[in-house]
Amino acid sequence: MKEKVLNILQKYYGYKSFRKGQENIITSILQGEDVLAIMPTGGGKSLCYQIPALCLDGITIVISPLISLMKDQVDSLVTMGINACYINSSLSSEDYNNILQGIINNEYKIIYVAPERLESAEFLNIIKSKEISQIAIDEAHCISQWGHDFRVSYKKIPYFINNLTTRPIITTFTATASTEVRRDILNMLCLIEPKVFITGFDRENLYINIVKSSAKNKYLLEYVENHKTENGIIYAATRKEVEKIYEGLLKREINALKYHAGMSNEDRKINQDKFINDEVNIIVATNAFGMGIDKPDIRWVIHYNMPQSIENYYQEIGRAGRDGEKSECILLFTPGDI
Template structure:
């Protein structure tokens, strides 16, 4: 970066956004784009991706055009920029005709620094012609993984974005995403014609997130215990696979005294939008949602993300868990997982009308997700390896904190496979386990399965343990689940060497689900760790002031100030505008707008 642009970008970072220095690869990315070069940026959620296009847009002449699929969040992004004095607007279907005309006029006359556009709107002839008549500083393609047909969040309109390179060959483009395995990365480059772009791949590690996957017993009760024990009164997200389960889980959590809201694509649009706004703008709300909720969520103080159902892929899991702890403070990624999850996901793939190649890729992604669930080693190592990153055990996931015991399960697996074979591979998990355990049910007698040589050979092993063994056998590819109405279990070719005694099988020991034990290091608000009594009093007063201010401005509280900024104010307790201006996250516009109020508030506590 030339000295001039270097100084200009750093000055904008400090004066507008209130940060003393760039983090990680931000400076190099800003340099590349500010100089007119293309870039592909892979950076974990909360890593500061937005500054990588916002600052070059302010350094370069013209308006920065941000392509984003997140219509529901554009308003908050524009509000956040307005708070720091950046001229920003959006173009999407939520606007009135007059509002659209006003934004288009500002764009054409150069009275905007940034404009957010939904991809569907961008591809209209009217919008493309307007952009050609305007002075464009750059194109930022956010959530660029949406271009991948094999990915977890494919959006067909993203494929057409290659038109930007064809119609605006001299305008730099930066594609950004938090989630892309090597295959998806290659597809982004190919689809968006970014072959000449510099690639910036940050570490995928989020060390502040603790990963935990537990045996599913009663999922709703387990998630309730987890929230009450670990995160009472804190904001979090609970993901469910179906709309029905979302509704039922939200109702259950509310009955138990939590402040929970549902969110799924089948809800009335206005109700869904109101629930999302409430989650973003208020403290302590638990959002129960399908994966329709969350991409691009900027709320920094989400303390936990729970999964009540198995995600379809590691990319999806990583993207969803990445919504926790964006402020860098400790957060939890917690999941319950059982045999039915494996059966259900396998069935969804088999029953889909997708072509064979797509099913094969989805099966491989599910296998990788099952491998993460069933691993006896560090979950973080497994997760990062999937994205091509080497790592050492983290000491902050369940398998590091409480290492599972592995055991030679060859004999048990042989018993399981033999039983599946003896019942003619026509029955589901429950029936097979009943035969193994010697349960004399009417169904077993009806089929005369109590006369089989395998009847009762596993009577010394509990039902839940057999389910864990079966689940791992499916994950290892020894058993397949038919997509008939019964979920019949079938043997695969890989089962043969096990039955013949030619292959040894090692599995994780079944661990009975236990009630959460609250960890002192996770104490609510982290006040005991970081703030003294007086400092905590200032922090709480600042929080109430922020709630009122956000309400007046009709923006989420974190748009005013992040918790991390307020925590630093509480610790330092500045007594002058100049001192307050040295706090990270306090730029010139916010200092001018709120400085006097904050100094007066600090003084009032003393």
């Protein structure tokens, strides 16, 4: 089995060896064990459930709250020659019906599903008749009210699992989980004698710098001017702050994009795609941006304001340096921020 796993790793992903913790997690899943894996953002969580999906008979269902991540990962899987699809609110009725028909016809190996969609009787009736080898739950901290990103829809996951004809292997993944959150994941998702893996929180390639400055704008503009050829994200606390920074960059002829909840869905999607596809390499955004963004070569992340919590900060800086190369994370701080 180990040889098969390594062949898949090289054939589909282009790697000759695993990152820290990945191999042990995959081995446990292939042995039929439920798993809770706490891995750093950018530590290669998706590979830990995708490789077992390709080794096991039947379908793997990946439950994720991140629409952008679903699209990115399904596009990537399809490019690799793996039959995958996603079901979420971005689909038209026609697309949704086509995917359901594809499931009926056994066309997919990996199906990404938003948690809200698990309540669909139509989807459940179709999927119940299929052989499901694994249910992988991404961002598993969302099930806990102690977590920084609690989602009510996650509490419906156990009902979905219990309604399946045969219980599959349940695997859960998150980057940040306190003791309370870990306990909730284990208990609320009813994991059976699970193997728990904590591969560490340190991303050694990230340099974290906290800059106390009474002239944040001056520092920011000078930094961006010196790093404008690199991919970077500037996080600000409010739409107003985003607009102000964005306009300031444009005035200095620094090409940048903006992203916040006050923009239309279409404009946000256009700007996100431009950033991901390297058409523009700097984006100014509120924390509405970034969940599920898997751009490997972001070299710096600047927080213009204090993040909402340490968990949010960890998630947001985790978008830097996913390719393993050295990257910088700067938090601009003034006492008036808190």
